[in-house]
Amino acid sequence: MDIQDNLTQAIRTLTHAGIKTASLDAKILLEKAIGKDRSFITAHGEYDLDAKEQVVFLDLLEKRRQRQPISQIIGKKEFWGLDFEVTKDVLTPRPETEFIIEAALSLFKRDEAINILDLGTGSGCVILSLLHEFKQAKGFACDISHSALAIAKRNAYSLDIQNAEFIHSDWCKNLDNNFFISKLGNRGNLDLIVSNPPYIPQPERLGLDAELSYEPENALFAGENGFDCYENIAIGIKDLNFKYAIFEIGINQENKIEEIFRKVNIRLIESLKDLAGITRTLIFQKL
Ligand SMILES: C[S@@+](CC[C@H](N)C(=O)[O-])C[C@H]1O[C@@H](n2cnc3c(N)ncnc32)[C@H](O)[C@@H]1O
Structure with a gap:
């Protein structure tokens, strides 16, 4: 499945789970799953995730659906412009x-x-x-x-x-x-x-x-x-x-x-x- 379809489905899943930041969270998780930045995701909606990337993305998405904080899923959070490891x-x-x-x-x-x-x-x-x-x-x-x-x-x-x-x-x-x-x-x-x-x-x-x-x-x-x-x-x-x-x-x-x-x-x-x-x-x- 390509980036665009993954995002559409993920936003639907997260919104259904009551997550107000569904769109942003879906993009952050996709970035993590395929190891690319936001500009790539925005510019390459047609990019097909390979089997491994797809499994990783669905796993991250499920964690978020269960309301695990996005910072814990991706393992970091920005504070005062600096990146902090978070567990x-x-x-x-x-x-x-x-x-x-x-x-x-x-x-x-x-x-x-x-x-x-x-x-x-x-x-x-x-x-x-x-x-x-x-x-x-x-x-x-x-x-x-x-x-x-x-x-x-x-x-x-x-x-x-x-x-x-x-x-x-x-x-x-x-x-x-x-x-x-x-x-x-x-x-x-x-x-x-x-x-x-x-x-x-x-x-x-x-x-x-x-x-x-x-x-x-x-x-x-x-x-x-x-x-x-x-x-x-x-x-x-x-x-x-x-x-x-x-x-x-x-x-x-x-x-x-x-x-x-x-x-x-x-x-x-x-x-x-x-x-x-x-x-x-x-x-x-x-x-
Ligand atoms: C609200 S968190 C703040 C963490 C960090 N300073 C921040 O602002 O994100 C409170 C911190 O106090 C620590 N804490 C709780 N009870 C404590 C105690 N009796 N003595 C020292 N630290 C304690 C917790 O482990 C936790 O890391």
């Missing part, structure tokens, strides 16, 4: 998380030698994008998941980012002041802490998109009300020396999260809205 062990980087990078760029100049800590690094998309921007910076990235840390390290390697250190830690349990003094000298001063922690309340799990069931549980859910991780992070960072902290938050979580950090003398200085007008990113300063 079932890490959250797929989301466009709204790019606001953390924008916020950091509003606080520091690109050539500053800042020290950055990323809590819950997952694929490493946040810390590695920051280190890509702040070439003189030093990054520390922690996660509770060993498999996520392995992916983050691979992403650092393929992006040729060498100034990142990866640490296995349950939030700040292995990251106290003595750790940073041993790494950075002086008072162990950090300039910036960033985190996109899990923030979905457990009771909301039933109403979520089917794709989320393929992502790691501990990257998504945070107790009954979604605030457990912020509470733990607030306790963990309150005794660290740092200037600013930037967090991604869930819908309508701003007031409660502001209160959680205010209680430990970390003050909200700015809230950023995403393109849909939802407050997604909070910038805090340590008092």
